[in-house]
Amino acid sequence: MSVARRLLFAWFIAALAAGYAQIADAKVPGRSVEPVRQIELSEEKITHYLAARPAFDEILAKAAAVPEPRYMRLLNETARKNGFADYADYESVAINVVWILTGIxxxxxxxxxVQTVTKQxxxxxxxxxxxxxRDHRSRFDTLHAQMLTAAPTKFAANIALVTKYYDKLFTLDASKN
Structure with missing residues (x-):
């Protein structure tokens, strides 16, 4: 693998790291690493996700300063304004999008x-x-969690949808770093 390819690959992985942290965290005491609960994505869910992501990122960045009930109410209101049933619905779509992105x-x-990309x-x-x-250990823990949650994709159409919107999804993740 050339140096340029490694740098591009490393940059891409760093861009996804924040999103992948929602999928699995092997370091949380008392919490086992579980496979991603896969859902069937649709074009509508992807476009709603793309539209809502900046608003959720802004809310979550301020979450530490906001009392819990208000914080959850704001997340649920934002989800409903963006075509989701609630924040849990948005989060389910986000996890599935990031899951597919992790395997591209x-x-x-x-x-x-996911396993092939994780090995790379x-x-x-x-x-x-x-x-x-310390950074090596932290990144290896994330890779280990990825490997533990790696399961075959249940919905092949999800791959086609995420691949179709890859550039927009990647730009959204890259703009956070």
């Missing part, structure tokens, strides 16, 4: 599977001598 090779923009990420991480041992 950023260079070819083709779905190759691990190889890149092993060769990265610039990271501190």
């Amino acid at each position: 090779d950023p260079l070819s923009k083709k779905y190759v599977g 990420e691990a190889a890149i991480l092993l060769s990265d001598k610039a990271l501190s041992p």
Whole structure:
């Protein structure tokens, strides 16, 4: 793998890291890593997700300063304004979108599977001598959680939809970093 390809790949993984943290967190005491609950996505759900994501990112960035009941009410109101039943509905779509994105090779923009991409990420991480041992451990924990949750995609149409909107979804994630 060329240096340019590794850098692009590493940048892509960093862009998805924040979104993937919602899927699995192996470091939370008492919480087991569970496979993603896959749902069938639709074009409408993807476009609602794209429209709502900036609003949710803004709310979640302020969440620490907002009391819990108000915070959940605001998330649910925002979800309803953007075509979702509630915040849990939005979150389910978000997790499934990020799950499919995690299995897309950023260079070819083709779905190759979460395990394949995760193995490529691990190889890149092993060769990265610039990271501190703590950062290496943290990233390996995330990769480990990805491998534990990797399951075959139940809905092949989800891959086609996320791939269709790949550039928009990637731009949305990349703009956060």
